[in-house]
Amino acid sequence: MxxxxxxxxxxxxxxxxxxxxxxxxxxxxxxxxxxxxxxxxxxxxxxxxxxxxxxxxxxxxxxxxxxxxxxALDPDTTMPYIGTRISDLLAQAGIPAETFADAVEITAEEAKDILNGSVTPNIGTLARISRFLNTSIDFLIGAIPYPTIVSSEDEEDIILYYRTMSKVGRRLLMGALEDFKDK
The missing domain is CATH 1.10.260.40 (lambda repressor-like DNA-binding domains)
Structure with a gap:
């Protein structure tokens, strides 16, 4: 099993x-x-x-x-276009389709079909794509709208804490983070 x-x-x-x-x-x-x-x-x-x-x-x-x-999110916010999400991430990172195909062990033709939405990758390919693009499968299949994945327990703790804060508390925290970023 x-x-x-x-x-x-x-x-x-x-x-x-x-x-x-x-x-x-x-x-x-x-x-x-x-x-x-x-x-x-x-x-x-x-x-x-x-x-x-x-x-x-x-x-x-x-x-x-x-x-x-x-x-974390309402399923009604999902976007069902795997190819679009992969294309957007590749464009943001400046990665050509050929490099993408080689990295996820698919042919250039398969990559083209995935990127234009005519083919949905199988789970194994989807897992390799998510690892290569450092995102989650949930983002790629449209279950969540955010491509960033939590990479440590500390990040998860921060997110969970942030979700329990009031709107005012969130704004204050974001302001404080902006101050730290500028230093």
């Missing part, structure tokens, strides 16, 4: 959903869900996104890349 399969099965059993119910929501059969849970196959990016929406968890949690089961 794969890590992603274990997580999906665990969440499905906790929720009381059947494989058929989860499959219908994710746009596949119950047999596909069974195969994913048993580790016979990996979910496509589209199915992974639907399963993460169904359980209200980040796809990175399902993939074992994050221990957090909590989505």
């Amino acid at each position: 794969s890590k992603v399969g274990e997580k999906i099965k665990e969440l499905r059993l906790e929720s009381g959903a059947t494989q058929l119910q989860l499959g219908e929501y994710a746009g596949c059969s119950g047999q596909v869900i069974s195969n994913i849970e048993r580790g016979y196959t990996n979910p496509s990016a589209a199915i992974l996104k639907k399963i993460s929406e169904y359980f209200h968890v980040p796809s990175d949690y399902l993939l074992g890349k994050s221990k957090s089961q909590w989505l």
Whole structure:
């Protein structure tokens, strides 16, 4: 059984959903869900996104890349264009498509198809892309709008603390951070 399969099965059993119910929501059969849970196959990016929406968890949690089961944002804010997000990150970093293709171990043609949105990468490719671009799969599949990932426990603590602050407290903190940045 794969890590992603274990997580999906665990969440499905906790929720009381059947494989058929989860499959219908994710746009596949119950047999596909069974195969994913048993580790016979990996979910496509589209199915992974639907399963993460169904359980209200980040796809990175399902993939074992994050221990957090909590989505920070409303799913209605998602943007479903993986190619656009990858293209934007490549443009910001000044990385040509050929370098991108080589780094994530795909052909130039596959890279072109992913970037123009005609192909959705499989989970393995999506994981390599997220590592190369130093972003989360959740950002790439549109589950969250922010490309920055938390890279340490300290950063996570700061974010969690910030979320509990009042609006005035947040503004004061941001002002103080601007003062520190300028020194």
